Amino acid sequence: MTLKCGDTISDMKxxxxxxxxxxxxxxxxxxxxxxxxxxxxxDLIPMVDRESSVIHIPVTREEEGVxxxxxxxxxxxKAAILMQNSxxxxxxxxxxxxxxxxxxxxxxxxxxxxxxxxxICAQVPMGEMTAPLLDTLGISYYLPSSKADAxxxxxxxxxxxVEEKRPVxxxxxxxxxxxx
Amino acid sequence: xxxxxxxxxxxxxxxxxxxxxxxxxxIPCKELYSVSDMPxxxxxxxxxxxxxxxxxxxxxxxxxxxxxxxxGDGSILMxxxxxxxxxxxxxxxxxxxxxxNGAYGSTGNQPTATLNHVNLEEVAQGxxxxxxxxxxxxxxxxxxxxxxxxxxxxxxxxxxxxDVPVIQMIPEAILxxxxxxxxxxxxxx
Ligand SMILES: [Mg+2]
Numbered sequence: 151m152t153l154k155c156g157d158t159i160s161d162m163k164x165x166x167x168x169x170x171x172x173x174x175x176x177x178x179x180x181x182x183x184x185x186x187x188x189x190x191x192x193d194l195i196p197m198v199d200r201e202s203s204v205i206h207i208p209v210t211r212e213e214e215g216v217x218x219x220x221x222x223x224x225x226x227x228k229a230a231i232l233m234q235n236s237x238x239x240x241x242x243x244x245x246x247x248x249x250x251x252x253x254x255x256x257x258x259x260x261x262x263x264x265x266x267x268x269x270i271c272a273q274v275p276m277g278e279m280t281a282p283l284l285d286t287l288g289i290s291y292y293l294p295s296s297k298a299d300a301x302x303x304x305x306x307x308x309x310x311x312v313e314e315k316r317p318v319x320x321x322x323x324x325x326x327x328x329x330x
Numbered sequence: 331x332x333x334x335x336x337x338x339x340x341x342x343x344x345x346x347x348x349x350x351x352x353x354x355x356x357i358p359c360k361e362l363y364s365v366s367d368m369p370x371x372x373x374x375x376x377x378x379x380x381x382x383x384x385x386x387x388x389x390x391x392x393x394x395x396x397x398x399x400x401x402g403d404g405s406i407l408m409x410x411x412x413x414x415x416x417x418x419x420x421x422x423x424x425x426x427x428x429x430x431n432g433a434y435g436s437t438g439n440q441p442t443a444t445l446n447h448v449n450l451e452e453v454a455q456g457x458x459x460x461x462x463x464x465x466x467x468x469x470x471x472x473x474x475x476x477x478x479x480x481x482x483x484x485x486x487x488x489x490x491x492x493d494v495p496v497i498q499m500i501p502e503a504i505l506x507x508x509x510x511x512x513x514x515x516x517x518x519x
Pocket of ligand 1: 402430431435
């Protein structure tokens with residue numbers, strides 16, 4: 151289901167979309183992050199890698215990252231995955247038979263390709279299926295409409311993931327990343 | 331060497347060293363449950379392929395605790411990237427034990443590619459792991475387990491399952507019991 155994260159604050163002119171997401175991660179104390187690259191995550195990944203309060207682990211595949219994050223949660227960490235939506239397909243069994251089965255929270259920061267301004271046709275099928283797949287899984291997702299909204303959504307999503315003991319996603323399409 | 335023999339040896343080490351122990355999906359979980367049901371055990375009931383990844387995330391999060399994963403050849407073949415990620419991080423508190431019986435033991439002993447083709451010791455080394463040990467006897471396994479708290483052990487075993495009971499715990503109970511252990515400081519020396 152799509153969730154609103156409250157009032158949209160007038161936008162911060164002086165920060166980038168990447169910084170808006172990063173600030174949300176820091177605000178809520180995310181301290182363990184796995185990543186699989188996307189061009190829209192090209193600034194966020196080195197930013198979390200440089201952050202001394204975060205253990206950053208590049209992984210080979212999204213499903214592997216879901217497993218690493220589950221282990222990190224068992225070790226007391228607040229865990230998030232940075233990924234492209236194309237990797238949702240290979241993660242579904244893990245999200246279901248690991249996170250949903252045991253009640254393990256996870257924050258999923260997803261670069262949502264294949265909708266809005268997409269130029270690569272191969273991104274479109276998974277792009278269109280991403281929200282329906284999350285709906286089917288019963289994984290809530292936020293669609294922040296601005297940078298300020300994104301910072302807030304990231305924070306709220308982790309709190310909700312812990313409360314509900316399940317993954318919660320943030321979907322960030324191409325127009326989010328290209329805004330000034 | 332049978333899988334349950336390997337599991338018994340690893341469980342003994344986990345108990346002696348106060349290690350956190352992740353067990354692979356299927357019969358390996360049930361065999362561990364039957365020989366040594368401890369609060370330090372996490373029984374992975376689903377998500378085939380991810381036991382080694384869960385163990386890695388745990389080891390990186392709790393560097394002061396020893397973590398051991400019991401995995402299988404079929405599961406490693408399903409998530410071979412894990413060997414690259416483990417090599418890249420190389421946590422000194424993480425020991426991965428791969429029981430390589432050349433078979434998908436929990437689903438009817440269909441052959442895996444390790445039976446005639448894939449050498450997991452070489453794959454693990456080729457992925458960049460430095461401490462990789464192949465063992466084909468219980469005595470050698472016992473010796474290596476006595477010496478190592480990190481690295482990868484490939485234990486060559488015969489296919490076959492013990493007739494063991496189903497785990498009598500719901501997933502939430504497995505997790506909460508395990509996390510009560512994983513969150514405390516180590517008792518080890
Ligand atoms: Mg096997």
